[in-house]
Amino acid sequence: MNEYMKSCDLGIPYPPVKTEGKNLFYASLLTNDYAGIVSEMSAVSVYTYQHFVTVNRKIADTLKCIAIVEMRHMEFLGQLISSLGGNPRIAVQSGCNCSYWNAQYISYETNPKCYLKDNISGEKTAISNYRAHIKQINDKYVRTLLERIILDEEHHIKLFCALLEEF
């Protein structure tokens, strides 16, 4: 692990990934965070793309590190959706409706000054979506895990802001 990889880890442990029981409504809410337009799947994909097209080593390494954290979030959400009785397809699901995740959801902007701003606004939207879902989900384990994920997203905003100022 190089110094940039270490820099993106908050160093705060994650709570257990479990639920109080099954709840298909909660599962369907979480599918938006999992595989909606602004979602962990989109964050993994767009940060990975940006990592591939970025020449600057520090920016590219930070993007890779953050993409790996977002993949961990995606894993948590997939596990929660399963534990709640849902199906962790890469899709937003509500009742019988299923909208599969689409690669056109993400931006293919290659200018770091532009995509870093997009990333900051995406993280802010992700946080407000998580906060809205925490209010609707009355499951202490799910809420605690979402609160912990928010800490990572807030840290990502700080990292992207620092890169924007530096370059």
Ligand SMILES: [Fe+2]
């Ligand atoms: Fe995330």
